[in-house]
Amino acid sequence: MRKLLDAAEAEFGERGFHDASISGITRRAGTALGSFYTYFDTKDDVFRALVRDMSERVRQVVGSSLGPDMSAFQTEEAALASFLTFARDHKEIYRIIDEAEFVDPGSYREHYETTATRIEARLKAGEKSGEFRAGMEEAHAWALMGMNVFLGLRYGVWSDSRPAEDLAAIARSILERGIAADRGD
Amino acid sequence: MRKLLDAAEAEFGERGFHDASISGITRRAGTALGSFYTYFDTKDDVFRALVRDMSERVRQVVGSSLGPDMSAFQTEEAALASFLTFARDHKEIYRIIDEAEFVDPGSYREHYETTATRIEARLKAGEKSGEFRAGMEEAHAWALMGMNVFLGLRYGVWSDSRPAEDLAAIARSILERGIAADRGD
Amino acid sequence: MRKLLDAAEAEFGERGFHDASISGITRRAGTALGSFYTYFDTKDDVFRALVRDMSERVRQVVGSSLGPDMSAFQTEEAALASFLTFARDHKEIYRIIDEAEFVDPGSYREHYETTATRIEARLKAGEKSGEFRAGMEEAHAWALMGMNVFLGLRYGVWSDSRPAEDLAAIARSILERGIAADRGD
């Protein structure tokens, strides 16, 4: 039931998993308390379903911001920019996925492992096209993901005053040349 | 008081904030239930105290792994390596700080903002010494912190099979030259 | 709901507000502890409901003891007699209303203000019929109410050995001629 899932999103987003209540969810959904159990088995169950649902949404939003003709660096820049924008528009969603670490570690790991896998695939593609250097692996994907997530937390969820593009450009420049001083060759 | 804080660390680390109980803490500490309230006002109160305590500990461990004669890149590498090692030895602590995002957002922000400030200071020092490029700012510190934290999560907390040094070296290489293919000069 | 209110009456009456417990109420009512909270929000809440309920009961008992054809003095006499009898039969109720002064002053004031208003109306009626002297007001009602209440406390709650009628007659004689010696006219 979509109504319940939307209500759960609002309830969990606003109050956090433990302060959220089933009755709060059904109140928002406009259904009877008991009806909740027609669609979900437990409180953890909705939460799990919700995390998966949202994880999928982030994925789609970011995915659809990428074009097949983008360069590998452009792709990373666009991915971060769209992620940042998404985080701004869906602060609750972000919070919910993070809380999964404590409520349902399985969903949490799944979300980040899936994301890392996708990033790693992009890195491989960049290697193949000759833009990225060879030899990158899972750890690089996690490093990149961490960078993106923390920029999303700091400049998406906590404060959204800086243009997403500026931050995406900063991240891109780190990827392009690191942070070393120009080798004055 | 120290006894209670240690007990709280074990209890919160093992069961998470909400499943942890005051009676669990005092049982571990070997004190009477009521004694808890001689030192802390509420469950949130110990948690807050604990997060600050641990935040300070990470800081000290990482700080003491850095030497004054290290190069800027060496410093970053050492910082990540010691952080990874610390995360491996103190998986609970890591988990507790992260849970603060939901239990006591103030402490959580404080922890990451303080950390970011310290990283930014290192970046400035690197700029001054000519190793790092000029013009870096807060956003770069957050990107770097995110990289470190996620490597810590993936390779410290979730799995500790890879040598911390290898991961630190990977991160260092990203910082040194980014991920672009060698400019075939 | 009624079951709970009755149980609350017994519990509060027997043990007083602070020694009474919700679990004592539900035990008497034969319901689960949690069911209490389906009908009342807090312990204060039942207490308030109970005071109103009982205040209303005293009113009805006294009211129904009065007849339209009674003289004004007869009315006062009958009111006191029925009040005394009621106090004897419901010592707990009396105790509960009085405890409201400390637990829920609002209900307490409401009870006595309502009662005073009713008494004042009787005084006015007596004035109109020419039995009572003119010019009486709220203060006279309070004086009369205090007289009744203290006789109820002393000879209803504390001891019930004297016939209610005798006491009502004493009160009536005070109202009829005061306590001055006969003006030897």
Place this chain on the structure above:
Amino acid sequence: MRKLLDAAEAEFGERGFHDASISGITRRAGTALGSFYTYFDTKDDVFRALVRDMSERVRQVVGSSLGPDMSAFQTEEAALASFLTFARDHKEIYRIIDEAEFVDPGSYREHYETTATRIEARLKAGEKSGEFRAGMEEAHAWALMGMNVFLGLRYGVWSDSRPAEDLAAIARSILERGIAADRGD
């Protein structure tokens, strides 16, 4: 220890018996928590001591407002006036004595029985001097006391806008001639 008794008066008066705390009393008294138990055995113990202390104070205030040369009616009028004034100046004290009904019924009964006895003595004196009619007894004393107490509650504690003298005059007139219409003889 007078300091503790005064502190207890403030604490009990402000928060009521059950919300009052020993630590609240010692905090007000400026002594250590443990010192309380040097002077009193239990919380009930101070309360009892306090009620007696205050009961005695009312008695003295009222007593000292009466002169040996007053007529019996004047005496009653003055007693009520001084009682009203006292209630206005010591609203807490009034509240404390009343709460004794629930906390320490013994003190409560003692207070009112003593007061009734004193009033009855005044009635007898009035009878002897020929001002009051003969044949009055305990019940008359309780009726008179109830009148006074309720006027004290309504016009002393709840609201003090009306002059104590006016109210005392009203009560006196009830005593002098009751509330019957003038027998137009």
Place this chain on the structure above:
DNA sequence: AATGAATGAGACTTCATTCAT
């Protein structure tokens, strides 16, 4: 499928009282 009253385990918190210093 929907409803919502009933259930009861469980946890936080308070505070009178003790006692070693």
Place this chain on the structure above:
DNA sequence: CATGAATGAAGTCTCATTCAT
């Protein structure tokens, strides 16, 4: 006599879940 940390019993309230209608 004073101190105040320690004690632990006790009680209120929440809420996920069930189930008869």
